[in-house]
Amino acid sequence: MNRINQKLNQDKKLLSIYFTAGYPNIDDTISIIQNLEQSGVDMIEIGLPFSDPLADGPTIQASSTAALKNGMTTEKLFEQLKDIRKSVSIPLIIMGYFNPVLQYGVEAFCKKCQEIGIDGLILPDLPADVYDEEYKAIFEKYGLINVFLITPQTSEERIRYIDSISNGFIYMVSSASTTGAQSGFGEEQTNYFERISKMNLKNPQIVGFGISNNETFTQATKFTKGAIIGSAFIKYLTANGISNIDKFTKTILKK
Amino acid sequence: MSYNINTKGYYGEFGGAFIPEMLYPNVEELRQNYLKVMAEPSFQEEFHQLLKDYVGRPSPLYFAKRLSEKYNTKVYLKREDLNHTGAHKVNNTIGQILMARRLGKTRIIAETGAGQHGVATATVCALMGLDCIVYMGEIDIARQAPNVARMKMLGAEVRPALSGSRTLKDATNEAIRDWINNPVDTHYIIGSAIGPHPYPDMVTRFQSIISEEIKWQLKEKEGQENPDYVVACIGGGSNAAGTYYHFLDDESVGIIAIEAAGKGIHSGESAATSALGKEGIIHGCKTLLMQTADGQITEPYSISAGLDYPGVGPLHSHLYKSGRGEFYSATDDEAMQAGLELTKLEGIIPAIESSHALAVFKHKTFQPEDIVVISLSGRGDKDLQNYIDYFKL
């Protein structure tokens, strides 16, 4: 069974953390991943930086620009990750934009992910219908779970469609926004989380965008399986470097 | 072969809508409605009325006698430079503002590079009394001060794009991000035949008034609707798409595209996308674009801010790949010389973008009996300082 599915079967709320590979320094990738796992994080999204990250707010954009300046490339990331499964056992997901994957070759990219032990991909600008028609078979051949996003504006019919072609979890974007845009959740978000949870989808939901502390983590996971933190973690790295990652995780989980 | 868009939003293998889910409802609303709205008689009536009384259409098809003599062929200029606001861009912004109103949108956003599309958008927003926010790269804001001032006077808010390379592609990213954050009340007026489906097709249809007029104007002047060649410069490709549109399926009409070679195709400072680009995804569209081997989008260069885009619209990728279009690129120097030449021979100062189209004569020799229609997409007022600096006038 895919590590993501195993994790989703555990009886607990999941904390997933996003970071941009190549930031703050080009060679931080491995120690960030190891530190996150040791600090009690359940799942990691490794950001493959892109020059034009449309769905991202200023924090992740800036980290992507810096990572590219530091020399991060697809090849380099794969090289860094080649022995990652010797030391890390939690699910690892690569999150990026479709163009770098297309240039690497979709099949070659998926094959490489399988060799390394990557469990899934999140490619926000690969639309569900294109995935379904052109790439689903390739992803499945290499045992990769593709994760789709939904937003408060996504119609019920489309959510059902996305649920039908997903086999891991659904990434619930907390509000109509780019990453990092938000500082707390109101009634509108809570109602949305609850509305989706009542749809009885086959895939559990994990909330992302706008989660930054224990309060928002708790709100987000009341009706869902877990939450993803990105911008807040990048800001933490910017301010503190990579040495005290467990402190960040502790403030989120209040352990 | 068909050169029109198919029902899935592709020209051959190019096009589509590679957008994050956050944009899906906005783009889908437009996709489901744009053809229906455009087909409404009341829409057509209002669109054509404004093109006539506000923009000043039809734009003349002018026989350029002295230019024709110089190159020993028959040259007609399609005078988009005479439109209100000084370029073809306004054909599209009039169409899209009417579309936005029919979809009940109250807030308009746009991206701009040189500021021409920003001015054309701010103009129609003033006309309709709608809020207007124009994203413009921080670097372009500094380079294009007069157009920034015009937009502000027209009541638009000009927001600097501070991310990435701080030019047109980043302004486009910022506009898309704004749309993600404002999915309900906002319409995004894209300025060229780029972006996710249905934008390339919608912009092309609004600009197709150019070739529609060429047909009857040429019939009046030459007794035939079709020229031997239509020529246009390509940034994203909206004036070109409009100039080609009604000739696409008639292979007796040669289609010629001129891109900006900047300091030379292989100088590392160029915007010649068909020569330097590879298939990929930019701003929600599968098309040819300039990128690194790793799939990072690179920054183009041209003396003309309006051609400074790392991709081309999907129609043009298809015309290039299928061989239907002949693609050339003009360097900064060739374009500037061609612009000065038109000024001296015909008394018309062209936009530097349009000067690239006029540089076609540096790359292709026509027969004396050929009828060559060149899209004069804009006037040179905005570029005066550039011409003065270049020629030390």
Ligand SMILES: Cc1ncc(COP(=O)(O)O)c(C=O)c1O
């Ligand atoms: C006068 C003029 N021509 C051409 C262009 C290039 O755009 P497109 O390729 O969409 O026609 C611009 C863009 O700003 C312009 O201002």
